[in-house]
Amino acid sequence: MKKETHIIIDNNYSFAQALAGTDAPLDIIDRLSMLDVIYYSFDGNKHQGQIIINNELENDLEIIFALMEELKFPLGKAIPIAAYSWRDHNSMADNNTSSFNYRLIEGTNKLSLHSLGRAIDINPLQNPVIYADGTIAPAGARYDPDKEGTFRKGHPIVEEFLKLGWHWGGNFAHLKDYHHFEKT
Numbered sequence: 001m002k003k004e005t006h007i008i009i010d011n012n013y014s015f016a017q018a019l020a021g022t023d024a025p026l027d028i029i030d031r032l033s034m035l036d037v038i039y040y041s042f043d044g045n046k047h048q049g050q051i052i053i054n055n056e057l058e059n060d061l062e063i064i065f066a067l068m069e070e071l072k073f074p075l076g077k078a079i080p081i082a083a084y085s086w087r088d089h090n091s092m093a094d095n096n097t098s099s100f101n102y103r104l105i106e107g108t109n110k111l112s113l114h115s116l117g118r119a120i121d122i123n124p125l126q127n128p129v130i131y132a133d134g135t136i137a138p139a140g141a142r143y144d145p146d147k148e149g150t151f152r153k154g155h156p157i158v159e160e161f162l163k164l165g166w167h168w169g170g171n172f173a174h175l176k177d178y179h180h181f182e183k184t
């Protein structure tokens with residue numbers, strides 16, 4: 001078994017860098033926090049990334065990331081979406097786990113809960129969105145609930161989110177958004 005000697009730092013933004021370029025109003029920004037998170041990546045090593053989240057949800061994410069670390073549940077990466085010029089599709093295509101992104105729900109004029117830091121997307125390539133017409137996003141993703149890094153009904157991480165009062169996109173009726181968790 002490989003002995004862990006160090007943690008690979010995937011991102012080390014300041015709070016200002018992690019929010020650079022956002023259109024979010026100050027009252028929303030004032031309710032955000034940046035968490036340094038430790039996780040195993042698909043390379044088998046421990047990594048450190050960063051998540052911008054509503055400060056009311058910090059404890060929940062600390063619990064979730066501790067469980068992911070304990071289970072050695074792999075994440076692609078966790079980098080604030082500012083690194084992707086606030087483009088959700090680019091972040092998803094890079095298998096990035098992220099929370100805050102001041103944007104509309106795709107295809108609507110309604111703000112997403114990501115805009116308030118009250119939603120997180122985890123491993124979009126393993127846990128894609130599957131629309132009612134069968135379209136899958138991000139492009140090239142494939143949902144296989146038996147693959148590493150994938151969520152399914154009854155998964156311990158899904159169950160922990162639900163226990164903490166979050167909703168899982170895998171339970172949505174109109175589409176399946178397997179990477180999405182939100183708390184209102």
